Amino acid sequence: MRIASWNVNSIKMRLPIVCDWLKSQSPDVLFLQELKCETDAFPLMEIQGCGYHALVKGQKAYNGVAILTKEPAVLRSEALPNINDSDEADTHARYIEAEVKGWIVASIYLPNGNPLGTEKFPYKLRFMERLAAQAKKLYKEERPVVLGGDYNVIPVDADARHPENWRNDALAQPQSRAHFNALLNMGYADAFRTLHPDEKGAYTFWDYQAGAWPRDDGIRIDHLLTSPEASDKLLKCWIDKHPRGLEKASDHTPIIADFSA
DNA sequence: ATGACATATGAGATATGA
Numbered sequence: 001m002r003i004a005s006w007n008v009n010s011i012k013m014r015l016p017i018v019c020d021w022l023k024s025q026s027p028d029v030l031f032l033q034e035l036k037c038e039t040d041a042f043p044l045m046e047i048q049g050c051g052y053h054a055l056v057k058g059q060k061a062y063n064g065v066a067i068l069t070k071e072p073a074v075l076r077s078e079a080l081p082n083i084n085d086s087d088e089a090d091t092h093a094r095y096i097e098a099e100v101k102g103w104i105v106a107s108i109y110l111p112n113g114n115p116l117g118t119e120k121f122p123y124k125l126r127f128m129e130r131l132a133a134q135a136k137k138l139y140k141e142e143r144p145v146v147l148g149g150d151y152n153v154i155p156v157d158a159d160a161r162h163p164e165n166w167r168n169d170a171l172a173q174p175q176s177r178a179h180f181n182a183l184l185n186m187g188y189a190d191a192f193r194t195l196h197p198d199e200k201g202a203y204t205f206w207d208y209q210a211g212a213w214p215r216d217d218g219i220r221i222d223h224l225l226t227s228p229e230a231s232d233k234l235l236k237c238w239i240d241k242h243p244r245g246l247e248k249a250s251d252h253t254p255i256i257a258d259f260s261a
Numbered sequence: 262a263t264g265a266c267a268t269a270t271g272a273g274a275t276a277t278g279a
């Protein structure tokens with residue numbers, strides 16, 4: 001079982017790169033984020049032409065998530081539940097959950113949360129609370145679960161080339177990290193860190209601006225979190241930097257994990 | 262340094278990203 005995640009920053013702009021990557025890496029499951037198109041505008045025919053099924057939760061202009069699978073998948077959810085009935089409905093397309101080959105998988109586009117001091121940061125933290133509640137529910141099913149996506153969290157300073165540049169950023173705030181750690185503390189594993197505990201310079205995002213990519217000024221914010229039943233099967237986890245160097249690249253690059261059976 | 266890039270929207274600038 002090969003499961004990957006990639007924030008493509010517009011599926012329409014990235015379609016040729018994504019199709020090439022599907023053919024070369026042949027993942028069983030690929031989580032996509034930042035589709036930036038409505039569900040009906042998703043290039044379904046082209047993806048099917050690459051040999052994949054797609055479950056899509058789109059939205060006009062922003063956000064948008066999908067789960068691509070070789071085998072047909074069954075949709076489980078298109079949004080995180082609210083914790084309190086009084087909470088207003090979340091209109092952002094940031095979560096989609098499915099079952100495929102006995103695995104529970106979810107593609108997550110966690111809010112960025114910047115700038116601090118605006119309503120965007122508490123929205124990020126509330127979203128993370130709702131994610132934790134859903135993660136706990138899935139954990140109790142005692143099945144292989146992979147929660148993958150753009151978490152928009154730099155877990156520790158070692159996950160940034162220049163951590164000092166992120167001190168006042170929502171991605172590295174103690175509250176953001178605490179919510180991320182809550183997922184680990186309830187028993188999910190950060191697949192990449194589990195297999196590469198001391199590796200430095202492992203990044204999944206490089207800004208378009210100021211030559212961040214050629215200077216390797218990156219951060220690790222795309223993660224695959226695995227339940228114990230999935231962690232037990234984890235064989236390999238790596239970041240494929242190649243797509244970030246292509247013409248018309250996304251600012252994120254894929255993270256991939258291989259599991260036994 | 263609220264800038265540089267990139268993308269979507271809509272048809273010119275503005276919102277969003279991280």
